[in-house]
Amino acid sequence: MSYGKRISILMGIDILIIWLSVYSSYLFRFDGDIPSDYTRQLVLYIVVSTLLCTISMYYFKLYNRVWQYASVGEIVSILKAVVVGCIASYLATYILSGWQRVPISIFLRAFETILLLMGGSRFAWRVVRDNWVVKNNMNRKALIIGAGDCGSMIAKELFQNSASKTTPVAFVDDDRYKHKMHIHGIPVVGDRASIPHTVNSFEIDDIIIAIPSVPKKEISKIIEICKKTKAKLKMIPNISDFVHGKVSIKEIREVDVEDLLGRDPIKVDLEGIANYVENKTVLVTGAGGSIGSELCRQIAPFRPRKLLLLGHGENSIYTIEMELRDRFPELVLETVIADVQDRARLNDVFRKFSPQVVFHAAAHKHVPLMERNPSEAIKNNVFGTKNVAECSDEYGVERFVLISTDKAVNPTSIMGATKRIAEMIIQALDTRSRTKFVAVRFGNVLGSRGSVIPHFKKQIARGGPVTVTHPEMIRYFMTIPEAVQLVIQAGAFAEGGEIFILDMGEPVKIVDLARDLIRLSGFEPEVDIAIEFTGIRPGEKLYEEILTSEEGMTSTKHDRIFVGKPSVINNAELELEIKHLEKVLGSEQGPIKQMIKHIVPTFQKIS
Numbered sequence: 346m347s348y349g350k351r352i353s354i355l356m357g358i359d360i361l362i363i364w365l366s367v368y369s370s371y372l373f374r375f376d377g378d379i380p381s382d383y384t385r386q387l388v389l390y391i392v393v394s395t396l397l398c399t400i401s402m403y404y405f406k407l408y409n410r411v412w413q414y415a416s417v418g419e420i421v422s423i424l425k426a427v428v429v430g431c432i433a434s435y436l437a438t439y440i441l442s443g444w445q446r447v448p449i450s451i452f453l454r455a456f457e458t459i460l461l462l463m464g465g466s467r468f469a470w471r472v473v474r475d476n477w478v479v480k481n482n483m484n485r486k487a488l489i490i491g492a493g494d495c496g497s498m499i500a501k502e503l504f505q506n507s508a509s510k511t512t513p514v515a516f517v518d519d520d521r522y523k524h525k526m527h528i529h530g531i532p533v534v535g536d537r538a539s540i541p542h543t544v545n546s547f548e549i550d551d552i553i554i555a556i557p558s559v560p561k562k563e564i565s566k567i568i569e570i571c572k573k574t575k576a577k578l579k580m581i582p583n584i585s586d587f588v589h590g591k592v593s594i595k596e597i598r599e600v601d602v603e604d605l606l607g608r609d610p611i612k613v614d615l616e617g618i619a620n621y622v623e624n625k626t627v628l629v630t631g632a633g634g635s636i637g638s639e640l641c642r643q644i645a646p647f648r649p650r651k652l653l654l655l656g657h658g659e660n661s662i663y664t665i666e667m668e669l670r671d672r673f674p675e676l677v678l679e680t681v682i683a684d685v686q687d688r689a690r691l692n693d694v695f696r697k698f699s700p701q702v703v704f705h706a707a708a709h710k711h712v713p714l715m716e717r718n719p720s721e722a723i724k725n726n727v728f729g730t731k732n733v734a735e736c737s738d739e740y741g742v743e744r745f746v747l748i749s750t751d752k753a754v755n756p757t758s759i760m761g762a763t764k765r766i767a768e769m770i771i772q773a774l775d776t777r778s779r780t781k782f783v784a785v786r787f788g789n790v791l792g793s794r795g796s797v798i799p800h801f802k803k804q805i806a807r808g809g810p811v812t813v814t815h816p817e818m819i820r821y822f823m824t825i826p827e828a829v830q831l832v833i834q835a836g837a838f839a840e841g842g843e844i845f846i847l848d849m850g851e852p853v854k855i856v857d858l859a860r861d862l863i864r865l866s867g868f869e870p871e872v873d874i875a876i877e878f879t880g881i882r883p884g885e886k887l888y889e890e891i892l893t894s895e896e897g898m899t900s901t902k903h904d905r906i907f908v909g910k911p912s913v914i915n916n917a918e919l920e921l922e923i924k925h926l927e928k929v930l931g932s933e934q935g936p937i938k939q940m941i942k943h944i945v946p947t948f949q950k951i952s
Contacts, residue, residue, distance in 0.1 A: 359399060362459060362462040363394050363459060365462070366458035366459045367391045393434045394431070394438075401429045405426040423464045435452050486551070487552070488516075488552045490517045490571075491554065491556035492518035492533045493556070497529065501529055537570055544575070551577050552574070557581045564580075578865050622702060624650045625649050626653065627701070627702045628655060630655045630733055631748075632706070633656040633660075635790065638664075645669055645676050649702075681694055685729030688732045692736060695736045695739070695742075701742060702744045703737050705733050705745065708725060709721060712758045713882040727767060728927070730771070737780050738780050743781065744839055746784070746785060746832065750764050750788070751788045754786075755948075756945065757948075766926075772784075782842065790822070791824050801859055805868070809874035811863065811877070812879050813855050813856045814885065816854075816856050818881070821853070822850075832847075838906065843908045846907045847905060859876055863876075922943060923944070
């Protein structure tokens with residue numbers, strides 16, 4: 346409907362309302378028999394009211410509002426318009442009729458009727474539309490957890506958005522004073538303990554967690570309750586979205602495995618980090634990878650003088666470069682396409698840019714793949730690290746942070762063993778260098794390339810089965826952002842030679858992770874989606890460790906960062922063994938594994 350046509354229809358309805366209101370007021374006042382001496386006043390009052398009330402409605406912009414979204418603001422505007430219009434009409438009629446006063450009873454009745462009918466006609470459209478939306482959106486029913494401001498806004502949005510195929514039918518809130526109350530006509534049925542019963546009673550399809558200000562530990566507990574149901578879980582991402590007015594159905598996302606970890610945001614020592622990053626040239630190797638790119642994102646706000654993005658893949662480096670240029674337009678960036686195995690190229694980079702802080706994230710990390718390609722793992726993880734570390738020493742880098750892994754502890758894989766050798770290289774270098782060399786060791790990160798979570802999601806999307814290697818397989822997990830935050834924080838504690846260990850929380854069974862993902866996707870494990878066990882892959886072990894036998898763990902200033910005692914490394918002996926390792930590159934796996942076992946005695950060769 347065009348704007349002009351819409352205004353014409355609304356004005357026509359308002360004029361009819363004014364005529365009916367004024368005329369009926371005279372009829373009621375005189376019991377249906379209007380005296381002849383009041384007839385002229387009646388006509389004049391109708392004409393004046395029509396003109397002035399319409400002008401008042403137009404002035405208060407009541408013809409420019411979308412009434413399907415009408416709320417308290419519209420009620421106030423209608424009240425203002427009717428009050429001003431009726432009082433002006435009353436006074437104008439009094440003057441134009443030769444000072445003949447309109448009876449107060451007629452004025453009040455006309456005012457009440459105009460207000461009731463004008464407001465009612467506009468809100469009737471919203472009622473009709475809301476009922477139509479509910480009827481047409483009833484293919485999915487939603488339970489909203491949280492009957493506060495955020496939950497109320499989500500319910501309203503679901504009702505009003507024609508694109509929504511979900512209708513809220515109940516609230517759950519731990520505030521007992523809200524129980525048995527109604528919000529937007531939706532009942533608050535109980536607290537979190539009532540979630541399973543509510544889902545069954547109302548035949549809920551979706552549960553929406555709308556409590557963005559609640560600590561993550563509490564969110565995790567609520568999710569555990571929701572997992573007992575067959576409903577699909579969704580949530581409002583965080584409190585900032587609510588504060589900035591971004592609460593809408595577009596902001597509702599599916600609950601992910603990260604939410605199950607239940608860890609609150611990490612507290613970082615901003616001053617300590619700024620002291621070693623701010624106004625420094627910082628080099629990140631493997632900058633296009635999952636960890637490397639996140640390092641770049643989190644280093645950028647600390648205002649480094651220059652951030653060097655070094656990587657082997659041009660596409661991934663281009664992607665993170667464009668993102669950083671968009672998010673941090675003042676940041677000085679340099680992108681470097683280089684392979685850490687190319688010592689000559691690294692010399693050029695260090696000579697040209699003179700980095701002061703190096704985060705070494707470039708590595709081959711896929712365990713089964715590296716078992717089949719051991720020489721490539723050694724070239725990248727051992728000799729690549731050696732090249733970057735020795736350049737850091739030679740060109741006077743202040744601080745070098747190696748990204749390591751818990752798979753380096755008593756390794757059973759080529760990948761884990763090569764990362765342990767990388768740790769040994771930087772610990773040996775630290776004893777004779779002015780550069781502070783440290784390593785940071787952590788477990789699996791959720792959402793990284795090749796991690797189990799995206800793989801499970803693809804299998805669920807295909808209808809299963811979800812494949813798990815072993816029912817007792819256990820891993821530690823962190824999100825990429827929290828792991829990187831702790832890596833940067835650990836760099837501030839570096840004195841040289843340490844291996845920092847991140848607190849990964851409680852270990853998680855991979856099969857439980859698979860079941861959680863299936864439930865969070867709205868399916869029943871082993872009923873809708875099957876789980877199959879495929880057997881442990883080459884190089885894998887059932888659980889990971891965080892310390893070697895010779896490392897003792899002590900605390901740091903941060904409650905989630907611990908430090909292992911530096912190992913005693915014989916420099917000359919390690920150098921000789923690495924040369925021997927270089928000679929067996931390209932050989933069969935047997936000689937390679939034997940040489941690795943000689944360097945890393947805790948390496949457990951698994952055929």
